[in-house]
Amino acid sequence: MKTVLIGVGQAGGKLTRELVDFDDRMEFGAVLDAVAVNSAKADLQEIPFETVLVGQDRVKGHGVGGDNELGADVMQSDKTEVLSALDDSVSAEAEAIFVVAGLGGGTGSGGAPVLVKELKRIYDVPVYALGILPGRNEGAMYQVNAGRSLKTVAREADSLLLVDNDAFRSSGESLEQGFDAINRAIAQRVGLLFASGEAVEGVAESVVDSSEVINTLRSGGIAALGYAAAESAEDAEGNINTVMSTTRRALLTGTSLPEASKADSALLVIAGEPDTIPRKGVERARRWVEEETGSLQVRGGDFPLRSGRIASLILLGGVERSDRLEAFMQRAKDAVKEAKEAEEREDPADAWSNDELDDLI
Numbered sequence: 001m002k003t004v005l006i007g008v009g010q011a012g013g014k015l016t017r018e019l020v021d022f023d024d025r026m027e028f029g030a031v032l033d034a035v036a037v038n039s040a041k042a043d044l045q046e047i048p049f050e051t052v053l054v055g056q057d058r059v060k061g062h063g064v065g066g067d068n069e070l071g072a073d074v075m076q077s078d079k080t081e082v083l084s085a086l087d088d089s090v091s092a093e094a095e096a097i098f099v100v101a102g103l104g105g106g107t108g109s110g111g112a113p114v115l116v117k118e119l120k121r122i123y124d125v126p127v128y129a130l131g132i133l134p135g136r137n138e139g140a141m142y143q144v145n146a147g148r149s150l151k152t153v154a155r156e157a158d159s160l161l162l163v164d165n166d167a168f169r170s171s172g173e174s175l176e177q178g179f180d181a182i183n184r185a186i187a188q189r190v191g192l193l194f195a196s197g198e199a200v201e202g203v204a205e206s207v208v209d210s211s212e213v214i215n216t217l218r219s220g221g222i223a224a225l226g227y228a229a230a231e232s233a234e235d236a237e238g239n240i241n242t243v244m245s246t247t248r249r250a251l252l253t254g255t256s257l258p259e260a261s262k263a264d265s266a267l268l269v270i271a272g273e274p275d276t277i278p279r280k281g282v283e284r285a286r287r288w289v290e291e292e293t294g295s296l297q298v299r300g301g302d303f304p305l306r307s308g309r310i311a312s313l314i315l316l317g318g319v320e321r322s323d324r325l326e327a328f329m330q331r332a333k334d335a336v337k338e339a340k341e342a343e344e345r346e347d348p349a350d351a352w353s354n355d356e357l358d359d360l361i
């Protein structure tokens, strides 16, 4: 699927950069072009593709400091500049546009929904969002921001592909190192999704096509992506069980949104050397995905790839009823309530006032 990427805010810009790198390194050519948009000047300096600084009159290049209403405002005011930067990028070849953002911050959280809405008015190709959910240890402000942004962007976009920062976090890393590793993991999965459908080798009728990605996302709402890989055997016969086990892992423990396995639609892509992909194994795995997701719309296809490994990539469309998402929305609602209660609390001195004790001076 030939895709144009727009990274908004710091997380959006960094993840977009990672996606561009992965697509270049693998020589897929699925990412047509990329643009990074931010209200923080410093965050744009390391971006190797076109950038647009927004909100300079309001925040002087210093970012919106987690205020996503301000993030939405500055995007609204400077949208013409952003859209004209995209003019040349969205060529006739483009099959989809992805707006990439961390939903918990300010610029990306507020700017992404505004931008998605504008892009939908202009372009005929689907406009998707790739949104990052804050981990459960991030503060209340991040949860509230992400809740509001998610709700709006899911309404405006053709589909919101969600990535939960907790899904990829490994222990013993600094936050920065952690983010880099998370971004690489996401870029690999999403990059493979973009590239599947671009393949020219292999048996034509079993090779996955871009339209299957688009049809899987058609149910709208929220999408998730699962992935797992293993060492490949030399022939297809030897990979029957492997395809089954990578598919199970991809769905049950490898998704970008943990615990999301009920879906309206799904696409199972098996990537590997064409003559090592077992037809019987793929069909069995596809049926298993049907049972597990409860969806009657499970598409399947191969992604021929020069590799010693075999991988299952599962795109799930319509996962909004998942437990994980409910838990997150509850967390966001609790955080809003807490913030309101804190505001309503009267004089802080009430907390330590005490008639039994005389004041010292």
Ligand SMILES: Nc1nc2c(ncn2[C@@H]2O[C@H](COP(=O)(O)OP(=O)(O)OP(=O)(O)O)[C@@H](O)[C@H]2O)c(=O)[nH]1
Residues within 6 Å of the ligand: 008, 009, 010, 011, 012, 014, 015, 039, 040, 062, 063, 064, 065, 066, 067, 101, 102, 103, 104, 105, 106, 107, 108, 109, 132, 133, 134, 135, 138, 142, 165, 179, 180, 182, 183
């Ligand atoms: N996966 C991932 N998440 C990130 C990264 N950087 C920040 N985040 C998450 O994104 C949210 C913060 O968004 P940022 O992108 O830093 O904020 P911003 O859009 O630049 O907005 P302001 O800085 O407020 O102007 C938090 O929930 C972070 O956990 C990153 O590189 N990778």
Ligand SMILES: [Mg+2]
Residues within 6 Å of the ligand: 009, 010, 040, 043, 063, 064, 105, 107
């Ligand atoms: Mg920032």
